[in-house]
Amino acid sequence: MSVKDVHEHIDRNREKDLETLKELVRIPSIASRGQGIEEACSYILGLLRSLGVSAEAYPTGGAPVIFGHIETDKPGAKTVMFYGHYDVQPPEPLDKWDSDPFEPEVRDGRIYGRGVGDNKGQFLAHILALRSYVATGTQLPVNIKFFLEGEEENGSANILDFIIPHKDLLACDLVYDADGGQEPDGRPSMHFGTRGMVDCTFEIETAAKDNHSGHHGNNVPNAAWKMVKFLSTLVDEDGRCAIEGFYDDVIPPTAYEKGMIEALELDPLDVQRVTGAVRPTELSKEDFYMNRMFRPTFNINGLGSGYTGAGYRTIVPGHAVAKMDFRLVKDQDPQDIIEKIRAHIAKYDPDVKLTVGSAVWPSRTDPQIPACRAVMRAVETVYGVKPVIQPLTGATNPEYVFTKIAGLPSICVPYCNADESQHAPNENFTLEKFYQGIHCTAEVLSEIGKEEARR
Ligand SMILES: [Zn+2]
Incomplete structure (x- = not known):
């Protein structure tokens, strides 16, 4: 048989x-x-x-x-x-x-x-x-x-x-x-x-409530501006993550793995159709797949602060929140990345409160x-x-x-x-x-x- x-x-x-x-x-x-x-x-x-x-x-x-x-x-x-x-x-x-x-x-x-x-x-x-x-x-x-x-x-x-x-x-x-x-x-x-993952929430509170921007603008700190400033410290001019040591343990693809990427197809219009992106991707095939498989992300999932509805509410927001995920690649250790995020907060804005969700190895x-x-x-x-x-x-x-x-x-x-x-x-x-x-x-x-x- x-x-x-x-x-x-x-x-x-x-x-x-x-x-x-x-x-x-x-x-x-x-x-x-x-x-x-x-x-x-x-x-x-x-x-x-x-x-x-x-x-x-x-x-x-x-x-x-x-x-x-x-x-x-x-x-x-x-x-x-x-x-x-x-x-x-x-x-x-x-x-x-x-x-x-x-x-x-x-x-x-x-x-x-x-x-x-x-x-x-x-x-x-x-x-x-x-x-x-x-x-x-x-x-x-x-x-x-x-x-x-x-x-x-x-x-x-x-x-x-x-x-x-x-x-x-x-x-x-x-x-x-x-x-x-x-x-x-x-x-x-x-x-x-x-890929592995660390997901987390950053929160900033500058006041127990939102305040009148006429009476208190310039005097009560604005949580939204503080969050924008903090988030901007996470990224450098080339769009790379600016957290110290973030890329230390990233292992690049082998020649064989690079060959596998070479064998894949990439149709920019297809990517646009699938993602609904406003423009077709201008990335090369190599960059596109390297980004997906061999490079970590540091991705903002959502941002919230103040008022974004119809019309205007002239307030100074007292609270701001940002949710992020960091997709990790070999050999990034999720606990080590969490420590590096904490050190970054301590250096740039100790008022940021960090809550960590999942921590999964690649x-x-x-x-x-x-x-x-x-x-x-x-x-x-x-x-x-x-x-x-x-x-x-x-x-x-x-x-x-x-x-x-x-x-x-x-x-x-x-x-x-x-x-x-x-x-x-x-x-x-x-x-x-x-x-x-x-x-x-x-x-x-x-x-x-x-x-x-x-x-
Ligand atoms: Zn399932």
């Missing part, structure tokens, strides 16, 4: 695989409401155990982590760990759904329901690929581990409760995550890392390691087209728990259609992409199995 038999088995079992997805989607596992978590865990544990996977639910401060492993009898085999999440976003607003979010329905070649794409259908593809290996009696090309958390939609708030005491359990050659959508033109994609995996190259080959084989390969996504997720905390390489290969509407009404997964995902996992296992075991 070979991977060819596995692929044929997947083709013959489409109805059964779809039925399994429906059963899982019917369980409304909404972590933020503590709903359906136990039921989802026991369903997934039952499914994994029926395939010979040793699987347990491990308690955390929130929803449990499901961890399982199954070994191949092939000597010296590599190990792949699949990461996914079984919790889903709340379905509201319910009246915007064309069918019940927890009673999955197939229409026009798509299955609709909360969590079909984010992330139940995508991690299920890995389990269903394993099911076809087991059903055909095909030797597993690699050892397989499953790591399914139940709080991803809640910012993975308690994931470290499991990771830190179980680093040994997690040992593997690659963490593999199928999440998000492919390219709008249908081509598959992949990336090898994420994550970056070397795309040239053998396991990553094997995934690239597998994806091209299954989809019959070269994947769009981005070294990194500009966004932020908890991937650092694998790469930074556990020291493991990690790759993300989205299986869903670009218009999956995750987090929104009418979330959907095209059946074609769902089945391709199962084939993709089967092929990935086979290709990684061809790589020599790491000693």
